[in-house]
Amino acid sequence: MELSGATSSGKATINVVGAKQEFIFEAYRLNVRATYKLIVDGKLVASNASASLGSLRFAFSNAQGPLAEPLNPVTRIHRVELRDSLDRLTLQGDFDLDGATAFPRAFEKEARLASTGDFKQAGGRATVRVESIREDLRRESLIVSAEGLISDVSYRIVVDQVTVEISTARFGFVRAHFTSDGSSGQLLPPPLRPVVKIKRLEVQDARTGQTVLAGNFPLNPM
Numbered sequence: 001m002e003l004s005g006a007t008s009s010g011k012a013t014i015n016v017v018g019a020k021q022e023f024i025f026e027a028y029r030l031n032v033r034a035t036y037k038l039i040v041d042g043k044l045v046a047s048n049a050s051a052s053l054g055s056l057r058f059a060f061s062n063a064q065g066p067l068a069e070p071l072n073p074v075t076r077i078h079r080v081e082l083r084d085s086l087d088r089l090t091l092q093g094d095f096d097l098d099g100a101t102a103f104p105r106a107f108e109k110e111a112r113l114a115s116t117g118d119f120k121q122a123g124g125r126a127t128v129r130v131e132s133i134r135e136d137l138r139r140e141s142l143i144v145s146a147e148g149l150i151s152d153v154s155y156r157i158v159v160d161q162v163t164v165e166i167s168t169a170r171f172g173f174v175r176a177h178f179t180s181d182g183s184s185g186q187l188l189p190p191p192l193r194p195v196v197k198i199k200r201l202e203v204q205d206a207r208t209g210q211t212v213l214a215g216n217f218p219l220n221p222m
Contacts, residue, residue, distance in 0.1 A: 111215035124147035128195040140180040154206040
């Protein structure tokens, strides 16, 4: 999410990878003599921060311990403000929540794909992503990459029991990028939308149906 101000600029980002939640805030072109406080959904989460070089960065993650109440879960964050020590508004922005899923329009989570058979060298990852294109439009993406496969063998990508692609491994590598608007050249199948609800992905040997790689997406923090 981009943040706007009279002379300053910034952005706020939400990331969910496995059980890890992150909220990152960055601000630029600030008054180097001022101190600032960060407010999320009306509640103070950081204060007395000095912008000695004209910029600020806050990174909050549950990897270091439980997140404060206004940040947990990060997917529920709506309004973000940066104010100076005199309580003057410097930056502000709103995550655009989807009314159907209660998720922000900027969202990402990842599943690690682990070997389930004899090919211990095989591995990969799958990422689901939601991004705003403009105020009334968003793009949903599913990105899959796998390596350590048998070259020139065809593999089936299965998502929540829906086959979405059959690809031939080139030099042991397979990659697919599906988007809701087809901008990647591969259209995301409608049954997989919204992507935030995807639970499991498998890569199967198309010859035998054997699952070679599999991974589960983390439960959505609600």
